[in-house]
Amino acid sequence: MELESESEMLETYMERLSEIQDGEKYKQCLQCGTCGGSCPYGIVTKFTPRKMILAVRANIIDELLESGAQWLCTSCYSCSFRCPSQIPLTDGIIPAARELSLLEGNPPEELARALMNTARYGNPFKESPKKRDRWVKEVDFEIKTLADGPADVLFIPECFGAYHRRCKEVTKAMAEIFNRLGTDFAILGRDEKCIGDSNRLSGEFGLFEELVEKNIKAMEKNPFSRIVTIDAHAFHSLRSEYPRFGFSKPVLHHSEFLAENLETLKEMFSELEYIVTYHDSCYVGRRNGIYDAPRDVIRAIPGVEFVEMKRIKENALCCGGGGGGVWLDSFIKEFMKERPAEERVREAANTGADILVTSCILDIPMFEDALKMTGLEGQIVVKDICELVLEAIR
Amino acid sequence: MSERKVGVYICTGCGIDLLDIEKLVEIATDYPVSLCRTDSFLCENANIVKEDIKKENLDAAVIAACSPRVKTGEFSFDVPVERVNLREQVVWSHPAGEMQSLAEDYLKMGISKAQKLEREEGEVNKIDRTILIVGGGITGITAAVEAAEAGYEVILVEKEPYLGGRVARMNKYFPKQCPPACGLEINYRRIKNSDRIKVYTSAEVEKVSGAPGDFDVTVRLNPTFVLDRCTACGDCVDACPHERPDGFNYGLGKTKAIYLPGASSFPFRYTVDAEYCKKDEGCAACVEACRYAAIDLGMGAKVVNMKAGSVIVATGWKPYDASKIKNLGFERYPDVITNVMMERLASPDGPTGGRIVRPSDGKEVRKIAFVQCAGSRDENHLPYCSAVCCLASLKQASYVKEQYPDAEIYIFYIDVRTPAKYEEFYRKALSQGFNLIRGKVAEITDIAKSTEEEEKLIVRVEDTLLGKVRRIPVDMVVLAVGMVPNNEFNLDYRQGGIPQDKFGFFSSNFICFPYETQRTGIYSAGCVRQPMDVASSVEDASGAVLKSIQCLNLTEQGMAVHPRSGDFSYPDFFLQRCTQCKRCTEECPFSALEEDEKGTPILNPTRCRRCGTCFGACPERIISFKNYTIDMISSMIREISVPEEEEMRVLAFFCENDAYPALDMAGLNHLEYSSSVRIIPVRCLGSVNVVWIADALSRGIDGILLAGCKSGEDYQCHFIKGSELANRRMENVRETLDRLMLEPERVKLIELEISDYKKIPEILNDFVEELEKIGPNPYKGF
Amino acid sequence: MKICAILRTVPDLVEEIEVIDDEIEPFAYIANERDEHAVEEAVILKERYGGSVDVIGIVDEDSEEEIEEPLAMALAKGADRAIKLTMSNKSYRRIEQAKALAEYFKDKDYDLILTGIQGIDAFTGMLGPMLSVYMELPFTGYVTSVEAEDGTVKVQKELGGGLLGEFRVKLPAILGIVSAEKPLRFVPLAKLRQVMKKAEIEEDELEIPEFEGVQVVKYYEPEKPEIVLLEGEPEEVADKLIEAFKEIGVL
Structure with missing residues (x-):
């Protein structure tokens, strides 16, 4: 049941764009190329967002889809952030093209598997939903679930935080910080499904909506006052996309939560003798404008020397993991020798830092991989901001 | 009010004789009029009216002939005249069988209005004929010398310690590549030679209050x-x-x-x-x-108070703050500079004596990038085009070429904008061999990826013509930043400062009256009005001077400035009945009304443009003009025949400016439309008072149509917000309808352009049809 | 070409099957992956040569299997008809099913019947061959691609030792698919839901004779092996490993 013709594809594409906020703005594209120049894959792609708009205008969508360019997007938001016409490229132009590939039935295999797994199991790893809260057994204190009663903070570890071997460490670290701070927190446990931002950005809008509905339903089981999440993409989705579906609780990125509790934490801090640099993750920094909170937290740890990389804040380079990028590794490798994460860890290492602090869960596997690829393993270590904080209060 | 002597004149030419003229005369003479004459060529024989006025001591004349828009000279007399449009809007636009009752209604309406018309007389105002010019850049200087040489006193106030503004800091002008100092020198000499110009440098206008002809200006001398x-x-x-x-x-x-x-x-x-x-x-x-x-x-510091009759605001611009464009590295890299800095760098009296070198190390420039639209045409920064940057960069590129003939020059652009005769300048520039790359620069960093890139600034850009993302290493980058208007102006009016457009420029009617701000007597010129080059600023200055002189002269004679220039009438407030609701002071498009502590309006007649918006706003109906009162229109409405049968009766208020001429044009083209409609022209839809609608509906008129100009962002109303206000007042109208238990569809507002005349039959006929569907007004016959 | 693909569901092993008191706790079913490849190949052939694809979903009477979603998925992928075939009497012998199916197929005139090469539940891989016997049609298994050539199909098969073979099979025929030529096509969830809402799944029943020969005695999980992580320098680990081997008697 493939789409019959290019004009039918165009129609589907336009319909999707019309449902996306400011989707119609593509008509105002100046063809200035800011997007292409800003794109981490601009040099290798056949279709920069600018050219994608041209392809849509010229109705040569087939050629665009065949090039695979739509999958070379890490949703880093640089193009959208800088676009002088404020066209929703990351949220519209690209995922709408991806959706066409999905409808054609031929997205990159690795990503397709992740999406199908998410549809069936609520996580991309093909893990049992029953194991989603298994990390709880690995900490030595009790963690309640929202289904059992109300809480102040609802803690969302999201898929990577719940299942991924390395990322689970971040989840546990954050849980321990909550515990040490005496925060009244709960998790959704087995009720939590993938929050879905990568599905949305991959063009799997239907799946995203279903996940949103399920998660909102799970959140209605008992009252809580706000959400804290260690996953930057979940953070963004819960804060900016979920409200469209009737969800209205405040959502904090864990770096904001740490900054908020900084005075208490300061009393608990002991000295750490590290040189630390900080990577502004796309969905914490550029996308949501949180630049100071993580820096304030790092700087507050006694003994830590904070150094900046060359590209920071609005201009930070993406790790390459977002927008499904973490599932497109082998696809992207065909296009590019050095991946963004490798370029980024080199930049981090050049600062002379021992620790590269991140605030997005995807950064961890991406950067740890990149350290192996670049031979920088051992020279610099990747840590989430809460892991650093936990180390300082231990 | 004593009985007024009105003469009625019915022309029978141009087809008007299709009407039953005898019947019309009969109707006219049923009124207490002094006389009623007919003539088959009234415009030619207008003398008879003139003679009657003299002989019979007439107070007003009713000319039942053609549209008031034609033969205005022939039909203007020493007494007020009411024109009854029997030609365009009756005989030319209706079938023979239907035109008589229409003509009769119009004649009655005209006579009843004429009985109330009062003569408008101008009062000569004593005014201050000084022109205040704020800003001593090229626009202000030009305005000052032009005004002075036209015989007007000028106060020129500049906040910097020197005149010349941004221009004084430039190296050369395009397209002639001549130094600005040359032209400035001439203007300075003109200033020195004039005893009419008072120059204040290091001075700031702290406050302007008052009204045209009588502005109070507070100047702070730093x-x-x-x-x-x-x-x-x-x-x-x-x-x-x-x-x-x-x-x-x-x-x-x-x-x-x-x-x-x-x-x-x-x-x-x-x-x-x-x-x-x-x-x-x-x-x-x-x-x-x-x-x-x-x-x-x-x-x-000293604060001094001065008087002025009109004001020219020429406060100019400042360069956009390049540090806000985070991706372009300004402030992070010293060799990223802005275009205005480049002018200084190339100027013989600049920081390097005119040698173009890298600010970081003083080294020569071998490769240079000009980044166009640095923050311009960008919704994240300045959404507009600053009009000069393309030309300025081409000019600056030639500075570099002149000093370093081998230099590689890159100009990154979205569109090169060198309009009109500047095309030649563009071609000449191109012939110097610049590398123009079409693409907006995405990023400037110093992260080298090859030996060629080491120690350089790397410009990352999508070459959109080539379809490739490129990295281009250069020694220096010039950001072509745009213009931000210096729009702080403390105007001490009820509604605050000078209204700005969405970009922060002092707003004006962009096409018809470019220098007019929405504050009478205050004109904007130069880059505070819109981004422009030096040549346009000089033109702007002259234009604004002309307008400010006109303002002085019209104000002195007690007349309105545009668009009703020559109008002596102004609104009169019967303040005993004022309830201080403040609608008039809030809604006046020109902030002509101030308030006392209680909120009672205080009119500044010379600020007023006579649109009647206040009069439309007033719920107490206490505002009137000598030739335009609530009562006048109400009595016209009372004269409209309301058929008791199935036939519909519609009252339509048509804006004089667009809708009414459109109706005339429909007549001129012999387009027929429903004869159920009775038209009353109004100054502006903003002057339509809700009471008229209530009056008409309670008399049994079936529907009301309001036709005004386009509203919204690209409004066409020459009084700015006529249709918009009428629309807002429709809510009150709905309340009235509710109270009368009438259907809301009985009142309709439409926007009509002057060129829309072909649509008129459809619009009017459809409305009548809609009303027929709703059914007759139940108040008929009450 | 008139093609039929047979689709069965099998227990979803991701969802952890629990055995309590010799009985399997209710568990989730998922489409048998090899069967999905059979459906995929059927759709590929239809796209290439025209014709139609019927997908037959087989479920046992009274089981918790949900074949509707896999069938809708097949429709979403391009199948023309989806038929749910309910088998009376739970049978652990494919032979009974095969007999009944052969009967069912008798007047259906399919040019090709595709089955997945095996299912993870029974691991027998016998349905195709047995159908072949009862329907007296040629069969070949471990097929990875199919090409039509007047009245025959040329199929590629995986052979032992990493060899590939090409075989010509006369139509009508039955093929056991190990994997389709291309990866399984993706179906966005919204599209699947849409098809599920609109799709008409035909239903039919298949009588399977009572057969007492094989019965379930119990289900159980094997004892989990003890896992010991050997840590330390390579030499140390080697020593410990030898020690351990000796302990369990393999050295």
């Missing part, structure tokens, strides 16, 4: 600490131990705390930067060095 007797010998500079960043050079380099702003500074006098001078710590090195006792470190 201390320069240097007296007029300074000879500019320069000994003070040698003596001064303190430095300041050189603002004149946009921070490139430093000067002493006492300094001469530029080599050809006017006035040619030193000045002290109080922020960096250590006089408060007892330093007086300059005073000691000055052989002419020209320095007074004890000087304080």
